Amino acid sequence: MKPYNKNLKQVSRDLRNNMTEAEKLLWSRLRNKQILGLQFYRQKPILNYIVDFYCPAANLVVECDGSQHYTDEGLEADRVRDEALAQLGLKVLRFYNGQVLGEIAGVEEAIYHYCFKESP
Secondary structure (H helix, E strand, O other), X not given: OOOEOHHHHHHHHHHHHOOOHHHHHHHHHHHHHOOOOXXXXXXXXXXXXXXXXXXXXXXXXXXXXOHXXXXXXXXXHHHHHHHHHHOOOOEXXXXXXXXXXXXXXXXXXXXXXXXXXXXX
């Protein structure tokens, strides 16, 4: 199990109950082991962060990014976060919300190909 801040448990529950439309759509494609039989978790606390989706078997984090991620501050925060997650051996795949909503098949294919390459 990856280290996490126990204070984030309630926040992650709240986020699971209030997912964005992009997160809901992507979750409909990841849940129930639909990609290579791999288990994904949503709104999972890791370190001091809550990642959108996490697959422990593939050491993969998948993020759905809204417009706040594309500001100077957001890009820097994501860089720091991705670096911290990489220190745990995790790969972060980022997709912007419009990409998830408009090109879900391509997003799903990118995740599939990464997992296929990385899964045991």
